[in-house]
Amino acid sequence: MNGPFHTAERLRRNGVMGINQRNGDYTLIYNSRARYPLVDDKILTKELAARAGVAVPELYGVVEIQREVRHLPQLLERHRDFVVKPARGSQGDGIIVVTWHSRALYRVADGSTLDEEELCFHVSNVLSGIYSLGGQIDKALIEYRVNFDPVFEAITYRGVPDVRIIVLLGVPVMAMVRLPTRLSGGKANLHQGAIGTGVDMATGKTLNAVWRSAVVTEHPDTGNPVAGIQIPKWDTLLDMAARSYELTGLGYQGIDIVLDRDKGPLILELNARPGLAIQIANQAGLRTRLEAVTRHRAELTTVADRVAFAKRRFAATGGGE
Amino acid sequence: MKRAHLYVLSGLLAAIAAALFLYKVLIFGFPLKPEQRTDVWRVEVQIRFEADGGPAKAELYLPGRTDAFTVVDQSFVSPGYGITTERHPGRGMRAAFSIREARGTQTLYYRAVVQRGRANSATERDPQPEVTPPKRExxxxxxxxxxxxxxxxxxxxxxxxxxxxxxxxxxxxxxxxxxxxxxxxxxxxxxxxxxxxxxxxxxxxxxxxxxxxxxxxxxxxxxxxxxxxxxxxxxxxxxxxxxxxxxxxxxxxxxxGRGALVQLSGGTALDPRVSTNRSYELAIHTALTQQRELEKKLIEFSLFGLPLQVQALFRTLLVIPAGILLLVILRNIVGVKTFGTFMPVLIALSFRQTGLIWGLLFFSVVVALGLAVRFYLERLKLLLVPRVAAVVIVVILILAGLTVISFRLGLERGLSIGLFPIVILTFTIERMTLVWEERGPREALQQGLGSILVGALCYLVMSLRTVEHLLFVFPELLLAVLAITLLIGRYTGYRLTELRRFKVLAR
Structure with a gap:
């Protein structure tokens, strides 16, 4: 096609943000190191959110040391379905979603089954830190499995879809819905093969999607169109996203919200270094929107202001200005 | 604000580097290019032994004047020792280091600058020696x-x-x-x-x-x-x-004669080591003869004033920043994915021992075999630490096996694979398995190939003779390397790979 400088120039004009800029101009500037543990350790995040009255999936139990792994089956007996997660996991690695289990057999969201020994081994691995950032010793948490809202049923292949919202200084900037595919094994992570659809910030309606860096209009497994679906309780989602700034104190973060059929939107986790594929999903650059927020920073004090600003400025047509 | 600070700092560092560099080149006349053939060599003998506590004496043969070489300068570094030299006819010059009382580890140095002489002594006649036939059974x-x-x-x-x-x-x-x-x-x-x-x-x-x-x-x-x-x-x-x-x-x-290089009395665990080095002395020496005292001091306080063994070590150390700079560029400006942050540089260092082709071959073979073993271990459901330990042991076994096989096949290069950093190999294998299982073989192979490619590139840069020469003779250039690294630290433009990734957004 055109030369690299030409491409770079057009990306710059469209306000597309690269990883160097995300790190250098946003995470390094707005995110204080001391606050990283709040989002890196999901147990801490949960406690924090619970104290602030923000809805999160219920915590069933925590396995902290190797000895406790033996008691895992007893802990799980009481729950028909649950999710096993490393507390310091990154990028969704090491998460197992159990949809049903009998005495010694656990059915996983992707359709496979694990026996008790395999599940305990997985938890042991989690504790020894193979999924954690930097390989440090970790904890495993067992939590409520989200009974997801049927709104995305037609465009999800097993697993739980979630909504990722990027928030700068408490202003929701860009959002996408992450939809599991057969390739992603029921996980809602783009690098594992999930698709992400853009979201119109003003209305909460889905736009086209990105799948492996390419734009798609239909879900690759179900074949249903991905655009035009209204995310229920969109205003609540925006409100939660705006409040997450006060929750963690991180200026630039990604917030993952799931929609439960009964409990409504729940915060799944927060991310201090959210990925950049969201730009492809929205067909829009992040930088333009982020700069709009920093320009108007002084006016945006209350949560309501910030949500209103987001809805006004970041509607689907164009990149904000 | 912060940017200005950074620019001033980098500019300052670069200016200091440039000033020192130009001063050494223009005023001292330090050579910019590694010389193809220098006829000056520095030879160093390090004698190390454990003294018994009483009087100690170490006798060392010294290189004598010959047709081919002349010793132009020699020095003895031996705190507290008296030194006498004595000619042993038919054997050579011998220096005796002696001390009344010595305790603990003793380290003595002898250094000589050897220059190729002119064959002008051909007219001299050596005295007629006597023949004493050896006694045999x-x-x-x-x-x-x-x-x-x-x-x-x-x-x-x-x-x-x-x-x-x-x-x-x-x-x-x-x-x-x-x-x-x-x-x-x-x-x-x-x-x-x-x-x-x-x-x-x-x-x-x-x-x-x-x-x-x-x-x-x-x-x-x-x-x-x-x-x-x-x-x-x-x-x-x-x-x-x-x-x-x-x-x-x-x-x-x-x-x-059949005697040993060093004869020791009053001590044990004698360990003489000899190192040789092609010297830059000549070019610098001639440049220095016209200089003042201050500049001579500068030379003494540079790397050239260090013992030869240490100098050889610094030759390796000083090229590492060149590799690291390349790595930083490849990761932050090009966007190549690698395992670990500096693993490619460590791979490059081990390539210096094995050579590129053999290094690539051995590295791939060891990692491939290690991966196979690691996948098998996965089925045994071992916990992390013992599992990594098991992989370390297997990696060492593989290294030993490959060394024996390549030696049997007459491949001398194979002997150097023992120098591969074992822990690095192990963690490459461990990381690669995890990525393989979590993200699929494509991502794992991509990162593996990325690491090895960057390692090879770093090696190629680090083994350029010009790079090695420049960094050793002008270590102040590292300040310039530092300045560039700092600037890249604030490069917030796109990475080359991102141009491809975000291509759909470049409408």
């Missing part, structure tokens, strides 16, 4: 007599006699007289001694010569032996290994 004597007799019949003079005797010893068959004389474990050192004995039996004055082969950057140099016979009023050398004329230029004779 009856059986040995008979064997020696037989060989000498046969050789004498075929030879015309001392030169051909020496050549014939060495040839006969080289062709020793099990059970014949030659192998009987050479003993159960013949080697080139033993061969030279036996040949000298045979020459003496034939009535030709002869002696063993111990010498060094001068190699640039040799940290643990070994002595080789050849022989000299007396003919036509002069001692003439004969080299059993038959080196080429070009190779002979680097043979430095050191001392004569």
């Amino acid at each position: 009856d059986a040995e004597q008979a064997a020696a007599q037989a060989i000498v007799k046969a050789a004498l019949q075929q030879s015309a003079d001392a030169a051909t006699l020496a050549a014939l005797l060495v040839k006969r010893l080289n062709q020793a068959m099990p059970g014949d007289e030659a192998s009987f004389l050479l003993g159960p474990r013949p080697n080139s050192r033993r061969l030279a001694s036996v040949a000298v004995g045979l020459l003496q039996t034939a009535g030709v004055p002869a002696r063993v010569v111990n010498g060094l082969i001068l190699v640039p950057e040799r940290r643990d140099a070994q002595f080789v032996r050849w022989l000299e016979y007396y003919a036509g009023g002069r001692w003439r050398p004969h080299y059993p290994a038959e080196p080429t004329v070009e190779a002979l230029r680097y043979y430095l004779p050191w001392w004569r």
